Amino acid sequence: MASTTTIRTPRRLAERIDGGDIANAATEHADKTPDQRQCECEDGRPSNVETVDGTEYCSDCGVVLSDCQLERSEPGWRDPEDRRLGPGQSQQWVNTGTTIGWGETSPGERFSRYNDRLTNQERSLVSGIREVRSVSAGVELPDADRERAAYWFRKAAQERLLKGRSIEAFAAACVFLTARERQYPVTIDWLAECSPVESSKIRHHVRVLQSELDVSIPPAHPRDFLPMIVSHLSLEPAIERRAARYLEDVVADEMHVGKHPAAIAATVIYAAAADIDTELTQAEIADTADVSTVTISRQYQMVLECVSDQQP
Structure with missing residues (x-):
């Protein structure tokens, strides 16, 4: 027959429960952290400590001494140089700008201040990445290829190629460059149907990417x-x-x-x-x-x- 362990209620808590103050007694006991909880045995020290599912308690008075501890150490089988924290980053989204506090202003003024904190290059990047996602969805580009297209647009922005040129045409050109790299069946005329710019303008920006970034575009087969x-x-x-x-x-x-x-x-x-x-x-x-x-x-x-x- 399997043995069962019963956790007894502390004496002080039991007295308050007998007096009818059940809610306040339970709340007061639950709000205390394990460091604030003291054993209610005669000498104040737990004499018989048991552990159930990582939780330590005194079997005499029933006081929980420590809750289940979280394992905070990193796995020993993983190379320390290969460890990373947080989710994987995506090239298709721009994490820039913050909103600190709500204040007493209207939502329109708050968003206006948010946009003022973005630099011109960051605004161009946000707009261009959004256009890359739109054109990629129009030609049904796979997710991995969309990441590659966003990478090319970020690289063009880092090289400051966007100044004085069309952001929409650069976005379509990056999608076309990625499609040629991954042998995805897309033509410039098809991209022009999903983009607000004409095919001739997209061709011009494709040539700019080739010359400025030293990229070789393989011919379509x-x-x-x-x-x-x-x-x-x-x-x-x-x-x-x-x-x-x-x-x-x-x-x-x-x-x-x-x-x-x-x-x-x-x-x-x-x-x-x-x-x-x-x-x-x-x-x-x-x-x-x-x-x-x-x-x-x-x-x-x-x-x-x-x-x-x-x-x-």
Whole structure:
């Protein structure tokens, strides 16, 4: 039979409970810290101390001597140089400015003072990071890539490249730079649809990032756009596999050099769909790839010649 331990109530507390002052007695006993609580045995020292779940108490009078102690030491198995405190920091949020006290002013005046405490560079950073999040969400950029885009914008702000230039265009340029680095299918024209600036202005700021930050932007490849176009059109996997084979033949002949990567990807998909008699018009696939139907028609003849040459 398992033994049970009963914590007895201190005598002083028990007397007040018998007198009817239950609430005040319990509150007074609970408000005392373990250092303020004294054993109520005859000699004032606990003679029989027991521990249950980290809590020490006197089994004779029932006074809790110490509550459960928190472990405040760092783990010994972790390298001291690799330890850190606090949550991981995000590049997409700017932690700057504070609000000290409420005072007797209106909320509008308080926010006005808050904005006055931000420098011009901090205001530009807050506005630019917000625009980076907006454009990234518009093109459905993954979270890890959004962090990278915010990093590029912070670096541009540190190099003081924002002065005299468009913050919105720099934000879109940072998103485009990240998409090229991570091989994410995005064009400048698509970014312009999610940004308040034109595509020509975004291209100019992309060139500024390349020259000032010494960044090399790899060219886009048609294979990066292939899964995205197939997914948007809800085509069968067999069409995607056939289009991938056609694209390998086109790349092997270097017929894709100097041409729009999304147009090449859309053309091989259209050719693959036509081979297995799938109903797909040039207008539908051109609208998905954001190119003209004339481009699809011209590239289609090139793809047919390239594929016929590769076949035995």
